[in-house]
Amino acid sequence: MNHLAWIEISKAKIAHNIKTIREINGPNTIISPCVKANAYGHGLIETTKILIESGVEWLSVNSTEEAQRVRSAGINHPILVIGFVAEYELEKIFDLNLRLFISNINYAKKLSDLGKSRNQTANIHLKIDTGMHRHGVLLEHSSNLAKEILKLPNIKIEGLATHFANSDDPLNPAYFNRQLEKFKIAINNLKKIIGHDLIIHCHKSASVLLSRDNIGNLIRPGISVYGYYPGPDVAKLTKEKNMILQPALEFKTIVGQIKNIPENSLVGYGCTYKTTRPTTAATIPVGYYDGYDRKLSNKAYVLVNGKKAPVLGRICMNVTIIDITDCGHVKSGDEVVLIGQQQSEIITVEQLADWANTINYEIVTRLRESLPRFYI
Ligand SMILES: Cc1ncc(COP(=O)(O)O)c(C=O)c1O
Structure with missing residues (x-):
């Protein structure tokens, strides 16, 4: 892609x-x-x-x-x-x-x-x-x-x-x-x-x-x-009636720059995160401009190699920094999932809404209109 x-x-x-x-x-x-x-x-x-x-x-x-x-x-x-x-x-x-x-x-x-x-x-x-x-x-x-x-x-x-x-x-x-x-x-x-x-x-x-x-x-x-x-x-009562809706959308990006940073390094604007171990950090080219809410800063994780990669520090306008230390071998260009499934892990829209203290409606409607969309 x-x-x-x-x-x-x-x-x-x-x-x-x-x-x-x-x-x-x-x-x-x-x-x-x-x-x-x-x-x-x-x-x-x-x-x-x-x-x-x-x-x-x-x-x-x-x-x-x-x-x-x-x-x-x-x-x-x-x-x-x-x-x-x-x-x-x-x-x-x-x-x-x-x-x-x-x-x-x-x-x-x-x-x-x-x-x-x-x-x-x-x-x-x-x-x-x-x-x-x-x-x-x-x-x-x-x-x-x-x-x-x-x-x-x-x-x-x-x-x-x-x-x-x-x-x-x-x-x-x-x-x-x-x-x-x-x-x-x-x-x-x-x-x-x-x-x-x-x-x-x-x-x-x-x-x-x-x-x-x-x-x-x-x-x-x-x-x-x-x-x-x-x-x-509504979700609980609907599912009890065996009516299961299927979320239609996945939001993806790629790994940008990868870098090893030492323990006790401050990460991102405002220095709101300090590493607690030698950390492999990566950037992803997605930020709040894309609809990845700034309130997800220091809370959300994304999926890399089917593993959770926590967001480090504040989400920027066009970039987010993630911790890929526990994600195995990762290279620039690898696929990253922000919403959706990768191997056995899933990040739902509701999970993002919960982290950002909002509702699923706001998460999906804020996704940048000019992002490429593929209908599969
Ligand atoms: C007038 C009106 N009808 C229907 C809807 C659809 O609501 P929902 O997305 O909860 O199905 C809306 C949503 O804002 C609305 O404003």
Whole structure:
């Protein structure tokens, strides 16, 4: 591999994860996987193509910019923009044939006016805020909003959606259940007001995996598509049901310079590590710029020759120093695993998240977008 650092992605594992999600939800549920944030670090376009080969019907992106990239790759699947769309971007909704969330009448009017001037109709999904208190219209204002939107000529209410705040905490289900109840009330009210069939969606990975309520006919799974669980409790309960996701991504680099340094040598910026023995140190050409979090300094290890090589001192922007004293014969150019398996050792995304005091979502989405990605 003639690269300093790269990411390998298994097509079969992504396909397996989609199959698992499909089995849980049945054949009639539309899967609209989240490919936002560079497909959770897996590479927007290539991953989207794998997902389409795996049978997903829709795509969820964060922004019109991501949608533009998907369309430019010749992909014509329905796209739902689940993030904020600014007024200056509304033309793109029509240009690119996108669906978007709406929770505000002034905004809806602008969209309709634009549609009128173009002789086009926008498909929108009403986003109900049932308790996340991020995007969306509060339940108590949702019926009025729907009635106002129905008066607008160039907008069609195609769907209803909400988003859960803590569906990844199945041991404390009260708030989730409250949100679900509110959503059910909204659906009941709005169906009567709108009067035609609607696409209804609320589930992301946690509630998809735990099948916590089969409400709706579309799901928006993100992290699970890529083989990771949204938290340890969801992981435990999902695995107990014998549904095992497969992490799709490995992050690799090569050994750079190797050098023997004496006992009691200080290593790296800030001199935060002191060797406790004569040490064979090596550099790897990966740093926090690549998404190898600086909080991993003095905590993480990588794999060299199937053995653990601890990170020594602070992670630099483009370089990390590792201890290869116990890794046997190592030469410059040898493969190093930062995430993934080497012989019998594995470093998981969750392990890195634990070391860096964050979540698996942040580890994968921060992987530098311009790193070469290989789909195997
Ligand atoms: C609106 C919306 N739906 C679905 C998802 C997917 O969540 P997950 O990755 O936990 O499946 C997200 C993730 O941030 C989201 O913001």
